Amino acid sequence: MKKIIIILISFLLIGCSDSGTKQQKVEQPKTLDVSIESNPKKVLLNETVTFTAVVKYGNVAISKDAEVQFEIIENGVSIGMVSPKHLGEGKYVLDTKFFEPGEKQVIAHVDYKALHEMPVLAFQVMNGEEEEPF
Template sequence: MKAKKIICLVSMCGLLMGCGLNQEQEASAEDPKMLDVKLNGPSEVGKNETVIFEAVVTYGNEKVEDADDVQFEIEKENAEGQGDMIKAKHRKGGIYEVATDFQEPGIYTVQSHVTAKDSHNMPKIRIEVK
């Protein structure tokens, strides 16, 4: 009788341990990925000089070639809400870019608005126009 209880207890422990391993394996297979956007552009530019800004978009380790929407907002410092939104063009390798020029000297903020893989990311950089 005692041997049957021990065998039953050992069998149950083995079953529970096996289920725990499967849950850990499933959890690691479903690790969430992050939408990452690296915004690149110069920190200084001359007035009326054409400049290119690019957003390198990745999701986990994959380059995003099919973003839902990528736009760049360019706004002069102290002019909040008066910026221009420019739709980005897709190149290959997860790179989205815009080309623009600046008519007036000053400090500007360039912010990319990227929507992809049910996520949104909005990094920004500053640029001085001389």
């Protein structure tokens, strides 16, 4: 009888210690990654420039459920928000022109799930005959 009790206790101890060694895989929270760029890089008066934002959640391009707006700032003053065109594969584009030279910024405001990102692209709008400063 003592042998049976000792064997049962041994199995219980082995079972308890084995369950403690299993590790649960905890998924790391994903981040919202937004990049913005212009084409062409040198922005000239009265010429079309395309701004593109690429939106990813972790490594996945977001094409649904993201709210994306571009804010345009001229010489430190916001002139408003514009909804870009969605091209799919996480790409959002805006074609526009600038009619006054000066410092400008485009901010891509992106909301996805409970996350908000707003990368800023700063640039100078120049006359066609002006040279870029070094």
